[in-house]
Amino acid sequence: MTYSKDSVLARYARWDGVGLPFAVVEQPVSRLPGPGELLVRVDMATVCGSDLHTVTGRRSSPAPSVLGHEQVGTVVGVGEGGVACVDGTPVVPGMRVVWSVTSSCGSCDRCARGLSQKCRRVRKYGHEPLRVDAPLTGGFASHCVVLPGTAVVAVPAGVPDVVASPASCATATVAAALAAAGPLEGRRVLVTGAGMLGLTAVAMAAAEGAGVIAADPDPARREQALAFGADRVLDGSAPDAEVDVALEFSGQSSAVQVCLDSLDVGGTAVLVGSVAPGEPVGVDPERVVRGLHTVVGVHNYRPADLQRAVDFLAAHHHLFPFAGLVEGRYALGEVGAAFEAARRGGAPRQAVEPGHSLPV
Known part of the structure; x- marks a missing residue:
């Protein structure tokens, strides 16, 4: 060459x-x-x-x-x-x-x-x-x-390099999801899907002082989620108590449903994984209205999210x-x-x- x-x-x-x-x-x-x-x-x-x-x-x-x-x-x-x-x-x-x-x-x-x-x-x-x-x-x-x-x-x-390379997609996308969710300190957070994005979300939420529940049907991924700061892990079923924030990264309609159904009053669901057509999910409008729920979609990210991603990786x-x-x-x-x-x-x-x- x-x-x-x-x-x-x-x-x-x-x-x-x-x-x-x-x-x-x-x-x-x-x-x-x-x-x-x-x-x-x-x-x-x-x-x-x-x-x-x-x-x-x-x-x-x-x-x-x-x-x-x-x-x-x-x-x-x-x-x-x-x-x-x-x-x-x-x-x-x-x-x-x-x-x-x-x-x-x-x-x-x-x-x-x-x-x-x-x-x-x-x-x-x-x-x-x-x-x-x-x-x-x-x-x-x-x-x-x-x-x-x-x-x-x-x-x-x-x-x-092995830490920095995923920043331009996985880590920055998670940073965008957390920005959409708002401050997480002291809040109860559910993360569904413990792949690259979900594990990153567990770590970022835990670093902000959230109590994190991670849900994934794969036992190995659940074990990894504990290493990334999850307080509890589930096999994909709904948590036994409502949460303030639900972050969905798997793209599975069943997981989207769990996120929507798990929100406490004033809760926010951030949907990230649903980037391909899937089975429809049920939304009870009365529950959304009376619960003051927010449902946000995140796709791609803004420049500030990439900066936040690199800053997080450098610090943590x-x-x-x-x-x-x-x-x-x-x-x-x-x-x-x-x-x-x-x-x-x-x-x-x-x-x-x-x-x-x-x-x-």
């Missing part, structure tokens, strides 16, 4: 569709990205559940494409005009960063309302159709071009076993094997290191 002063030879894993193998493609790209853009070397990318659903056909996504939207990397180039992190820090070459799942225009009506994650012209990393002239749009590549309108957060040196990753949620150190040419490992189960995330050994 050769580099020049003005370019790098990038590599990406092209996904051609359900049932087809990944193909690794090499392509030279400019070391200097366009105005307001970044060129980032991807040090680690993790296989998210939605990536797995795409590859197995459970989720519709354009093909060919470059998948991957959970990653951490090192800045190689900064485009004209510069780029600032969410906290205002200028981005410079050599900085270790994570970036948001979405880039937004900043000018449409949704962006103006603070809903940039649902921008009218949103672009999503790992979800875009492949353009041969601009292929670096996903995490399963040696490099990614980070577009204007993308939230960027610097990662402290003490946070390992040594208190909870986040590093143990990620397995594997697959090379870019082994992306298919990483997906096979994810399909078999085990740890919630499998890791690919597409550019870790490359020079900055």
Whole structure:
């Protein structure tokens, strides 16, 4: 692999569709990205559940494409005009960063309302159709071009790649869910689904001083939830007492029902996992009205949520076993094997290191 002063030879894993193998493609790209853009070397990318659903056909996504939207990397180039992190820090070459799942225009009506994650012209990393002239749009590549309108957060040196990589999807989504729930100190919180997001939610809620109940039918996941700060675990049945906040991450209609039915007066249910059609659930309007209940949906997240996610991991990753949620150190040419490992189960995330050994 050769580099020049003005370019790098990038590599990406092209996904051609359900049932087809990944193909690794090499392509030279400019070391200097366009105005307001970044060129980032991807040090680690993790296989998210939605990536797995795409590859197995459970989720519709354009093909060919470059998948991957959970990653951490090192800045190689900064485009004209510069780029600032969410906290205002200028981005410079050599900085270790994570970036948001979405880039937004900043000018449409949704962006103006603070809903940039649902921008009218949103672009999503790992979800875009492949353009041969601009292929670096996903995490399963040696490099990614980070577009204007993308939230960027610097990662402290003490946070390992295996902890930082999921921040740009799993951790930030949980941060958005907790923001929707409001302050949690002293509140009773139910978390349904103890996968990557649910375990993260248990830890974040416990760190805020909540009393946390985690529900999952898998005994191993229930055991993990205790290690992440849950006070009690359930097999998926309703708790024996009502809760102030119910956070739903499994996407199962039965779990949504448990969340809605478990709310105390003034309670809030935050639904996150239901990103695909499912069985309808029953809502008693009188109970919602008399109980002063709030039901909120969370999809994607805002820039502040990504900052909150990284801040939480930096402050607490040594208190909870986040590093143990990620397995594997697959090379870019082994992306298919990483997906096979994810399909078999085990740890919630499998890791690919597409550019870790490359020079900055």
